[in-house]
Amino acid sequence: MTVDLKGRIALVTGASRGIGYFTALELAKAGAHVIACARTVGGLEDLDDAIKSLGGSATLVPFDLADMAAIDALGGSIFERWGKLDILVANAGVLGTISPVGHVEAKVFDKVMTINVTATWRLIRSIDPLISKSDQGRALILSSGAAHKCKPFWGPYSASKAAVEALARTWAAESARLPLRILSVDPGATRTAMRAQAMPGEDPDTLPHPSTVAQALMPLLGPDQTETGKLFVVRENRIKDYVNPA
Template sequence: MSDLPAADVAARPLAGRYALVSGATRGIGQATALALAEAGAHVIAVGRTSGALEELDDAITKAGSTATLVPLDVKDGAGIDRLGGALFERFGRLDIFVGNAGVLGPMTPLAQVEPKEWDDTVAVNLTANWRFIRSLDPLLRLSTAGRAVLVSSGAAHKARAFWGPYAVTKAAVEALARTWANEVANISALKVNLINPGPIRTRMRAKAFPSEDPETLPAPEELAQAILSLCLPSFGETGRLYDFPTRRLVDFRMPD
């Protein structure tokens, strides 16, 4: 895989490490949680659906790893705050954070977006990531190799008609990650990066492009291997965006 270190999963390079994945119950989040578990991590799986979390737990157990299940709506900011404290009490640190939870939001002209739809999209795609940063940054700084990966989208730069709430929030997520990366660049072992999945075989993609043949798209499991590589202690870059469609790293930090 270009620009990324290969993960020797058989060697379980994440053994003894703690990894939190938001939106872990399906699609990219589910595949990423399982990939991290297969690499040896104890996975803190955050998702809204208890049944789906239990199914993920079964898969993680079969992979020879363990999980902590956190049924949580990421719009619950106070719940995210409490989660950070609970993780410190139980584990004393966090090694990996994958900010994956997201919603497509309304596909409609900006002038016709309902305020609640706007607020919900911003809450899930943007504010939740900020709340996770606020809650988890101290724990990630306690790791010898803290890694944070936030999931962006090509929509952040295309400004495609009718994609307003989604595009705006993903552009803001990139600014959020850039800022965080610059804040920790010289003071900790924490590395902060972004990933652009591109077209992936997910429910969200099917909702946005209902006439598209999903079998022509990469599976979430393929993307999960790229996210795993960004989470490895051996990946020492920070302030980068990994563009999965082109398999290339892009430096997204701006000079002063």
């Protein structure tokens, strides 16, 4: 499916690598101007070069999502420059440690919750006045199967992803009468640095490349998307409903 996003402004967090990088690239291919956020300046610059090579445009915003003041200021900066926001892809996140719940260090648990949950909420709060006024607002919150499987030793990450799904569903219910559509998506096992951290013995060549996952996400961000408040999964390089992913 070809998605036309000409004239749209899209914000992507965690855009310096992995799913965020390739989703930003796909958004630019579709004609959107991409506001790319991440900590790693070099990765953002690589993304900018790739977008420019396609004839697209991007604005780089390097900052750490632990910087709550920067998140709070982001919405105002977007308003001053563009006066609107049409698309949000809240992709950035951290894994923490794979450990029994009782053995997780407090500082590790706090970091996972800060980046995965609190920063997502602050981001929503910062851009809500802008995206709520878009005639085709689209928000995509990246989740994980960990939110539902709750496997042993994945406590902090599982809890954080369950929390952001709850935020997304609540936000969607509050915005049900607006053109804004808010979805969560579990991208599935993907060839990313986070996956390698969690599964160091796994052969990455057996996993989908993040570019194919990004391509699968695009219909959820287009004008034809009418669902809101739902969770989807990416399996076999295509979007499937969570309740019937087979």
